[in-house]
Amino acid sequence: MDKKKRYIWGCAFALGIAKCEIQPRWVASKSPERSYVVSTSDVTDRLSPCLRLLIEILLSEVTTHSSVVSATNATELETDEGMPPTRHQSRGLSIKENAMSQSNGKAPRSEKGLLTPDNCVVALIDHQPQMLFGTSNFDRQGIINNTVALSKAARVFDVPVVLTTVETKAFSGNLWPQLRAVFPNQEPLERSSMNSWDDKNFVAAIERTNRKKIVLAGLWTETCVALPTVQAIHDGYEIYVVEDCCGDVSQLAHNNAMKRVIQAGAKPVTALSTMLEWQRDWAQRGTYDAVMDIAKTHFGAYGIGIEYAYTMVHGAPATKLPEYVIPALAAAHK
Secondary structure, eight states: HHHHHHHHHHHHHHHHHHOOOOEEEOOOOOSSSEEEOOOHHHHHSOOOHHHHHHHHHHHHEEEEEEEESSSHHHHHHSSSSSSSOOOOHHHHHOOOHHHHHHHSOOOOOTTSSSOOSEEEEEEEOOOHHHHHTTOOSOOOHHHHHHHHHHHHHHTTTTTOOOEEEEEEEIIIIIHHHHHHHSSSTOOOOOOSSSSSSGGHHHHHHHTTTTEEEEEEEEEEEIIHHHHHHHHHTTTTOOEEGGGGGGSSSSSHHHHHHHHHHHTTTEEEEEEHHHHHHOOOOOOOOOHHHHHHHHHHHSSSHHHHHHIIIIIIIOOOOOOOOOOOOOOOOOOOGG
């Protein structure tokens, strides 16, 4: 029996077991652990007629339509003896193409419950002047700094970003210029609703990314963050609230909002933890320098520590920043 047929039979055996169509027999061994024993004849005898028919159809397809896998991809689909092809190999992708397809040319990160550049979308909600005016629980400059750092990290790792603003002309003002500088070619989605999950354009933008994890931050925490978080979780999304990029009118309001979203199932993170979770491995040199630049620019003592280690320990030249240039008098002020 060739590899394709063995693979189909193996899948069918597993499916039969999962469907409880095979009664397992446990046998004692000398070790304290029990061994699960099932023979091929046990499996075939206990498969339901429908499942046996499905297997026969699949085997027939493999036998009579071997051209399903082209000669070009045949070599790529070869795997170790007795092992099924990986999910990407079954689509005709080589191991190298698999890695490239997962990370836009960057090495893939393991998931297993963690954020990766390939499994999430960033949503930045209502980072506007009037919303920051009313924020008092965190240092306002710190919120700007952390939000810009998160935005730069999203650019570095090619994570899709959805920007949205509320009542720009009537109340809140424009998206912060610091964020405009990071996303110069992206217009924020304008809303009237406090809850962005009530806005069909915002939800559609999230859905177009085909990603079920949302890294979310906004002003204010109790409304513009909590409300879409609760409803997105209800709709099957995983939400990671970047707490140091959020803020509210009081510490009590922010704390209550964070309790509410955590109780609903959201995970609290920070801008720095999110960036490091995307990087994951310092051997990933494709993003290493950019991550170090963000850390040195936005993360205080950590950034200064990096500069010290580079120059004093490793003998690297000191970082040279652009010289400060005094802005010319604007025409409007002359």
